[in-house]
Amino acid sequence: MIHPALDIIRQELNAGGIITASLGNIGDIIASGTGNGDTDSDIVISLINIEENRISRDPSNYQKNGTELTLKNPAVHLNLTLLFTSVRNEGGYGLSLQSVQEVIRFFQRKYVFDHVNTPALDAGIEKLILEMMSLGFEQLNQLWSILGGRYQPSVVYRMRMVTIDSVTDVKGSVIKEIETYHHLK
Secondary structure (H helix, E strand, O other): OOOHHHHHHHHHHHHHOOOOOOEOOOHHHHHHHHOOOOOOOOOOEEEEEEOOOOOOOOOEEEEEEEEEEEEEEOOOEEEEEEEEOOOOOOOHHHHHHHHHHHHHHHHHHEEEEEEOOOOOOOOOHHHHHHHHOOOOOOHHHHHHHHHHHOOOOEEEOOOOOOOOEOOOEEEEEOOOOOOOOOOOO
């Protein structure tokens, strides 16, 4: 579900027609020294962190289908941290800032993606919510050091909630009768 979630964001940004976005590892693009690499995109979307949202974890370990039970582990709910980086070679710094501004403007208008407002959303994804994250100077320094480059105009968003869930083929049994024994004194 991670790739379909990121790809629908890429598609939605591209559908606006103002900027073009692609998925990629900005660290590799910086290391290659080729600017925006193999793409003609204005923005590169990079996944920079995956966190489990344990608060939303359902403790049940089965799925009921009629009178049958199938054993399953609880679904894993993820928050993904996305970095939107301007990689414009032409037009200079001003157009790079404008590209980042367009990303912010886009998510200010539409930060919730569901099946009503985004029909192409993967059937396995109920809803995606994007919220901007503000990083301090120290966090920005650490991020760009890890990525191996100097700061580029960029913005960070947290995407909630990507769910990974699968059901096993192991059948469970339904409790049909409970026996109790009382000891009398």
